[in-house]
Structures are given as C-alpha cells and as structure tokens.
Amino acid sequence: MLELHKVQWRRGGSDFRLSVPRLTLKPGITLLVGRNGAGKSSLLQLLATAQFPLEGEIRYDGLTAERDLPIIRSQIGFVPTGIELYEQMKTVKLLHYLSELKGGATSEELDRLMEDFHLTAYRSSKIKTLPQGVRQRIALAQAWIASPAYIFLDEPLNALDSLERLHFTRFVASHSRGRTIIVSTHELNEWEAWADHVLWFDAGTPQFHGTMEEWIEGLPLSVWEGLIDADMYRELDPARILQIRNESNFFRVRILGSGSPPAPQFVQQPITMEDAYFIRCRSLAQTFAAG
Numbered sequence: 038m039l040e041l042h043k044v045q046w047r048r049g050g051s052d053f054r055l056s057v058p059r060l061t062l063k064p065g066i067t068l069l070v071g072r073n074g075a076g077k078s079s080l081l082q083l084l085a086t087a088q089f090p091l092e093g094e095i096r097y098d099g100l101t102a103e104r105d106l107p108i109i110r111s112q113i114g115f116v117p118t119g120i121e122l123y124e125q126m127k128t129v130k131l132l133h134y135l136s137e138l139k140g141g142a143t144s145e146e147l148d149r150l151m152e153d154f155h156l157t158a159y160r161s162s163k164i165k166t167l168p169q170g171v172r173q174r175i176a177l178a179q180a181w182i183a184s185p186a187y188i189f190l191d192e193p194l195n196a197l198d199s200l201e202r203l204h205f206t207r208f209v210a211s212h213s214r215g216r217t218i219i220v221s222t223h224e225l226n227e228w229e230a231w232a233d234h235v236l237w238f239d240a241g242t243p244q245f246h247g248t249m250e251e252w253i254e255g256l257p258l259s260v261w262e263g264l265i266d267a268d269m270y271r272e273l274d275p276a277r278i279l280q281i282r283n284e285s286n287f288f289r290v291r292i293l294g295s296g297s298p299p300a301p302q303f304v305q306q307p308i309t310m311e312d313a314y315f316i317r318c319r320s321l322a323q324t325f326a327a328g
C-alpha cells in the first residue's frame with residue numbers, strides 16, 4: 038500500500054506543480070488517467086523515487102524514502118516512457134545485468150520472464166537491432182525482475198501490437214495479487230476488464246480516486262446508440278458524439294445524452310470506462326467555465 042500525505046512538487050524549468058493532499062493506493066491495478074500534461078508521468082516518477090517531493094511524504098507500507106530508500110527501491114519495478122536500454126547488449130545479457138543490480142533473479146526466473154514476454158526468440162539479439170515493440174517488451178519484462186511489490190507503468194501499451202497488448206494486460210492482471218500496480222494510460226477500455234481502481238489526475242492534482250464501479254456511477258450524462266441517416270447525423274452536436282460507424286448508407290452513432298432518448302431510434306447503453314472519462318472531463322470543463 039502507498040500513502041501520500043500533503044505531497045507538493047514542482048518541475049524545474051516549467052510552471053507545472055503537483056499537489057496531492059492525501060491519497061492511499063491499495064494493492065491491485067490502479068489506472069492513472071488524465072489529459073496530456075495532467076501530471077501522470079510526474080506522479081509515477083515521484084512514486085518510483087526518480088524524483089522526491091519538495092514537501093510532504095510518500096509511505097511504502099510504512100517505509101519512507103528518507104529512511105529506507107534502498108529497501109524501497111529494491112521493491113519497485115518502473116517502466117517510464119521513452120526508457121533507454123543498453124543498445125549494444127543482447128537481451129539475455131541486459132536482463133541478467135539488471136537482475137544483478139536489483140539483487141538477483143535466477144537464470145530460470147529470467148528464462149521464464151523471457152517466455153512470459155515472448156522474448157525467447159530474441160534472447161541473443163542485440164537491443165539495437167530489435168523492433169520498437171520488442172524493446173518495449175524488454176522494458177516491461179525488466180520491471181518484473183525480482184518480483185517487486187510496487188510496479189509503475191507509464192503508458193505500457195505504447196508500440197505493442199494488438200495481440201501483445203491483450204497478452205500484456207492479461208499478464209498484468211494475473212500478476213497483480215498482493216502488488217500495488219499503477220498504470221498510466223490513455224487506453225481505458227483495454228484495461229476495463231482488469232483494473233481495480235481509477236485515479237484521475239488533472240492540472241497536477243487528483244480529481245477522482247475510487248473503484249471501477251464508482252468511476253461509472255452517478256454521472257450527469259448517459260450514453261445512447263442509434264442507427265440514423267445522413268440528415269439526422271448532420272443535426273447532432275459534434276461535441277456529444279463518442280463513436281461513429283458506417284453501416285450501408287446509415288451511421289451507427291454512440292452519443293452522450295440526458296435521461297431520455299435523443300430520438301426514438303436511440304437505445305440507452307451501459308457506460309464504459311472511456312465514456313465515463315469523457316463525461317467527467319466535460320463536467321470539469323463546464324465547472325471551470327462557470328466558475
């Protein structure tokens with residue numbers, strides 16, 4: 038469990054400030070969502086002890102970086118965006134090297150990790166010769182070395198193909214028991230089946246933290262889907278459209294609406310995580326506009 042208390046941080050060379058009055062992140066998968074520049078990567082850097090709060094405190098199951106930094110770091114797996122790997126090393130050598138830095142995993146464990154991340158075919162390839170998606174899988178695999186208690190993943194699905202994305206999200210889900218895993222992502226629906234909690238950040242501060250059920254509950258708008266013709270489509274407010282599919286000269290449209298159908302052919306839909314994100318962002322923007 039991670040506990041943040043009155044955490045304040047400022048990024049040098051920018052106006053960005055991060056402020057977290059109080060936050061408890063429990064074991065399981067927490068999705069960290071928010072628009073570009075909201076502060077998701079900054080928060081992960083603080084949690085991973087790559088940066089330190091200017092004020093306040095982060096507790097890792099009671100331990101603090103001030104007193105227990107080496108122990109805390111030995112329990113962290115971190116994949117930042119744009120991670121740089123040692124280009125000249127072979128995959129297996131790099132994993133062994135990182136494993137030695139982290140206190141050691143056996144050769145069998147590293148072989149298993151390479152199997153889990155579909156890296157066995159690349160074990161003797163130099164990193165610099167590998168496609169981007171395979172490099173990303175190496176970056177993800179290294180986070181699991183020595184079975185850490187806290188795993189921080191910054192947009193981990195980047196560069197992975199569709200099959201690998203599905204494989205990886207399932208892998209994370211089946212290895213989340215007893216671990217606190219924080220995943221920064223813009224792909225809410227891909228994590229929908231596996232996540233336990235959502236943390237929504239905006240302007241450097243949490244706007245929502247709760248369970249998946251709470252994330253889609255009590256929203257001010259609902260979601261509707263209908264098959265409409267081109268004339269009706271032109272009349273729709275573009276800001277309310279969530280999805281459009283072309284179906285033989287008609288449009289199947291998913292839109293935001295109020296409690297009653299926007300037109301008779303619309304049917305109310307269950308709200309997805311991504312729908313809830315759009316609705317919450319809209320409400321926040323309207324609050325700012327009104328205030």
Ligand SMILES: Nc1ncnc2c1ncn2[C@@H]1O[C@H](COP(=O)(O)OP(=O)(O)OP(=O)(O)O)[C@@H](O)[C@H]1O
Nearest residue numbers: 048050051053071072073074075076077078079080
């Ligand atoms: N290296 C840097 N130097 C200066 N400012 C930076 C740097 N990295 C990020 N920032 C700024 O810090 C703020 C927070 O950025 P951060 O990367 O934490 O947001 P984010 O929510 O992860 O965004 P994204 O979804 O685009 O990855 C932004 O205003 C950004 O412009």
